[in-house]
Amino acid sequence: MQEERRVISVIVANEASALSRISGLFSARGYNVVSLTVAPIPESDYSRLTIVTVGSVRVIEQITKQLHKLIPVLRVSDTQEMIEKEMVLTKFPITEDLNNISVLANAYNGKIVNVGTDTIIVMIADEPKRVEHFLTAIRRYHPLEIVRGGTVAVDR
Amino acid sequence: MQISGAQMVIEALIAENVTTVFGYPGGAIMNVYDEIYKQEGFEHILTRHEQAAIHAAEGYAKVTGKVGVAMITSGPGFTNAVTGLADAYMDSIPLVVISGQVPMSLIGTDAFQEIDAVGISRACTKHNYLVTDAKDLPRILKEAFYIAASGRPGPVHVDIPKDVTAQIEEFVYPENVDIPTYKPTVKGNKRQIKKAVEAIAEAKRPLFYLGGGVINSNAAEEVRAFVKQTGIPAVETFMARGTLRYDDPLLISMLGMHGSYAANMAMSETDLVIALGARFDDRVTGKLSEFAKHAGIIHVDIDPASISKLVNADYPIVGDVKGVVAEMIELAKEQVDPKRYLPWLETVDHFDKLHPLRYIEDTDRIKPQWVIERVGELLGDDANISTDVGQHQMWTAQFYPFTRPRQWVSSGGLGTMGFGFPAALGVKRGAMDKISINFTGDGSILMNIQELMTAVEKKLPVINIILNNNYLGMVRQWQTLFYNKRHSETDLSMQPDFVMLAESFGGVGYRVSTKEEFDAALKDAVEKNVVAIIDVKVERLENVLPMVPSGGSLFNMMLLENKES
Ligand SMILES: Cc1ncc(C[n+]2csc(CCOP(=O)(O)OP(=O)(O)O)c2C)c(N)n1
Numbered sequence: 115m116q117e118e119r120r121v122i123s124v125i126v127a128n129e130a131s132a133l134s135r136i137s138g139l140f141s142a143r144g145y146n147v148v149s150l151t152v153a154p155i156p157e158s159d160y161s162r163l164t165i166v167t168v169g170s171v172r173v174i175e176q177i178t179k180q181l182h183k184l185i186p187v188l189r190v191s192d193t194q195e196m197i198e199k200e201m202v203l204t205k206f207p208i209t210e211d212l213n214n215i216s217v218l219a220n221a222y223n224g225k226i227v228n229v230g231t232d233t234i235i236v237m238i239a240d241e242p243k244r245v246e247h248f249l250t251a252i253r254r255y256h257p258l259e260i261v262r263g264g265t266v267a268v269d270r
Numbered sequence: 271m272q273i274s275g276a277q278m279v280i281e282a283l284i285a286e287n288v289t290t291v292f293g294y295p296g297g298a299i300m301n302v303y304d305e306i307y308k309q310e311g312f313e314h315i316l317t318r319h320e321q322a323a324i325h326a327a328e329g330y331a332k333v334t335g336k337v338g339v340a341m342i343t344s345g346p347g348f349t350n351a352v353t354g355l356a357d358a359y360m361d362s363i364p365l366v367v368i369s370g371q372v373p374m375s376l377i378g379t380d381a382f383q384e385i386d387a388v389g390i391s392r393a394c395t396k397h398n399y400l401v402t403d404a405k406d407l408p409r410i411l412k413e414a415f416y417i418a419a420s421g422r423p424g425p426v427h428v429d430i431p432k433d434v435t436a437q438i439e440e441f442v443y444p445e446n447v448d449i450p451t452y453k454p455t456v457k458g459n460k461r462q463i464k465k466a467v468e469a470i471a472e473a474k475r476p477l478f479y480l481g482g483g484v485i486n487s488n489a490a491e492e493v494r495a496f497v498k499q500t501g502i503p504a505v506e507t508f509m510a511r512g513t514l515r516y517d518d519p520l521l522i523s524m525l526g527m528h529g530s531y532a533a534n535m536a537m538s539e540t541d542l543v544i545a546l547g548a549r550f551d552d553r554v555t556g557k558l559s560e561f562a563k564h565a566g567i568i569h570v571d572i573d574p575a576s577i578s579k580l581v582n583a584d585y586p587i588v589g590d591v592k593g594v595v596a597e598m599i600e601l602a603k604e605q606v607d608p609k610r611y612l613p614w615l616e617t618v619d620h621f622d623k624l625h626p627l628r629y630i631e632d633t634d635r636i637k638p639q640w641v642i643e644r645v646g647e648l649l650g651d652d653a654n655i656s657t658d659v660g661q662h663q664m665w666t667a668q669f670y671p672f673t674r675p676r677q678w679v680s681s682g683g684l685g686t687m688g689f690g691f692p693a694a695l696g697v698k699r700g701a702m703d704k705i706s707i708n709f710t711g712d713g714s715i716l717m718n719i720q721e722l723m724t725a726v727e728k729k730l731p732v733i734n735i736i737l738n739n740n741y742l743g744m745v746r747q748w749q750t751l752f753y754n755k756r757h758s759e760t761d762l763s764m765q766p767d768f769v770m771l772a773e774s775f776g777g778v779g780y781r782v783s784t785k786e787e788f789d790a791a792l793k794d795a796v797e798k799n800v801v802a803i804i805d806v807k808v809e810r811l812e813n814v815l816p817m818v819p820s821g822g823s824l825f826n827m828m829l830l831e832n833k834e835s
Binding site: 135138142175176180188 | 388389392393396397398400417449450451452573574575578579
């Protein structure tokens with residue numbers, strides 16, 4: 115069956131074990147996790163998780179149903195109408211071409227956020243597909259470290 | 271009222287009208303046991319193993335329809351109970367299991383008898399709690415009972431550190447539960463129900479596929495009425511035995527791996543499956559791509575995740591079977607004409623005549639199926655029936671004449687050897703007016719034999735009938751059929767003396783090798799009303815037939831007629 119990538123947004127009560135319940139569900143049932151981000155929703159008793167997963171339509175449907183079955187889960191949405199962004203931090207040697215790096219970062223909604231004696235750090239925030247392009251483009255500047263933040267998404 | 275966390279546990283149980291608790295004490299739960307010593311609000315039954323405490327609570331819950339309650343200590347007490355939790359989870363049995371935990375200050379230090387109990391039970395419970403403050407205890411216990419019993423039922427585990435059971439706080443037991451994130455859908459969608467009934471009215475060869483959810487939702491009465499009204503034949507899953515009376519003319523019997531030829535053929539030929547509280551388990555469907563190939567599917571289930579999980583439902587209805595069927599009955603009055611299905615009933619009847627469920631009698635040795643039929647003849651409706659796991663379990667599901675829901679208690683989803691006897695104890699406690707029979711195997715009975723002590727002490731006269739084939743029979747059968755008779759580690763020629771074993775615990779033992787001896791032993795055990803083991807020497811090499819080899823299609827059965835010997 116055709117595999118597809120899907121972003122699932124989950125709103126879950128703030129309790130110590132909520133995250134392990136969700137990650138446990140994925141591991142126990144053999145679902146894929148591409149990325150998972152979580153943070154409290156301001157001024158509420160809930161947190162939002164954004165899960166990027168890959169699977170057949172049937173598997174994705176099971177994932178949303180099984181997530182919903184967890185007692186602390188308030189809402190699960192997996193519409194394909196999501197605005198997605200991912201943040202990436204990248205460290206380069208200061209000896210690389212800083213001008214080009216800066217222009218590149220600009221093109222991907224980012225900039226240089228730190229300059230040290232040996233390295234500089236660049237931040238970008240963009241759609242997951244564009245993030246992939248960025249990561250390909252920067253290869254020639256010999257990045258020392260790449261930290262991806264995982265996708266966050268919101269319904270359109 | 272200012273009371274300790276331990277007292278809160280007791281107060282909550284009383285508030286929930288719990289009359290029976292099964293358990294086993296230990297260090298971390300001692301504060302609670304100290305309160306149990308003082309009170310008279312409920313009976314505590316000390317099993318001799320934690321696994322048995324959970325199974326007993328399961329049997330009790332099954333037979334009474336109430337939430338079963340068990341109590342255990344931390345560490346090994348908890349890990350012993352895990353099999354029971356998993357068993358209850360797989361069979362959707364409502365339980366509240368309370369465990370002690372090491373004090374909060376020691377959690378995470380690998381303290382004596384510490385184990386991450388909620389970490390372990392997460393995978394085999396509907397929900398669980400680690401209580402970190404006695405202030406939360408009343409709410410959590412209230413929620414635990416509610417979650418266990420509502421929606422798709424299941425076990426809920428509450429882990430309470432020792433210092434929390436000692437903590438003194440104000441106690442007010444909540445009247446209501448308010449969990450904003452948990453609102454099971456009980457009422458089925460009206461439009462979908464209407465469409466489903468229209469589909470039934472238009473079908474030519476519809477078939478009811480009744481699952482354990484019918485029993486869990488106490489819907490057997492409605493389902494019986496619906497089947498009768500529509501004149502549509504029905505097959506039951508293993509878990510649903512007793513939904514229809516064994517002699518109901520529309521019941522075709524059990525389907526699945528060891529279902530009857532007629533049931534499996536009906537499922538293969540139907541044009542509309544009406545699945546009620548059934549989950550399309552692989553032991554039922556066989557090869558999925560061949561399952562009910564020509565049929566539309568109506569699927570009613572309280573658990574949305576069960577619907578279209580394995581087989582796509584054309585008419586998915588999320589809701590409680592009882593209410594949904596009641597609505598269907600009203601609509602079907604106008605629309606469904608039973609006469610329409612008469613030719614289909616003839617076809618089904620033909621299947622049944624072609625290969626009825628039966629076994630071949632033997633004059634020398636007792637056939638295990640005979641024993642089950644015989645108990646049915648002699649006790650019938652007067653007995654509640656539990657089993658362990660193996661061939662004896664399948665024969666019981668095939669041959670016992672069940673007359674009512676909750677008469678049948680067996681481990682379906684997990685298939686837990688050692689389940690039968692402790693479950694039968696709980697069944698007996700829950701229904702003292704019925705005889706409690708446990709059909710077991712010479713392998714299974716040894717897995718929780720220590721419960722003889724509990725049964726004798728608490729005067730719970732369970733009659734264990736061992737269908738003794740000196741084999742781990744079910745595994746031996748697979749070895750015979752699929753491993754060229756290489757009977758690796760399944761020969762149980764070496765056995766304890768089950769009669770002496772029963773008697774050493776203060777029960778009564780009977781050794782039986784003829785039919786007359788069997789009748790006499792059963793009569794005696796029933797009359798004396800004692801804890802008993804009846805050790806019946808049966809034909810060693812009998813196979814459970816028919817059989818759909820694992821992963822095969824339902825219509826491709828190994829039948830009695832062409833069995834290997
Ligand atoms: C705890 C556990 N261990 C192993 C099994 C695998 N198993 C399934 S049936 C069976 C044989 C059961 O033998 P017995 O209790 O003598 O019953 P019989 O099949 O002979 O009727 C075994 C070992 C199981 N179901 N449960």
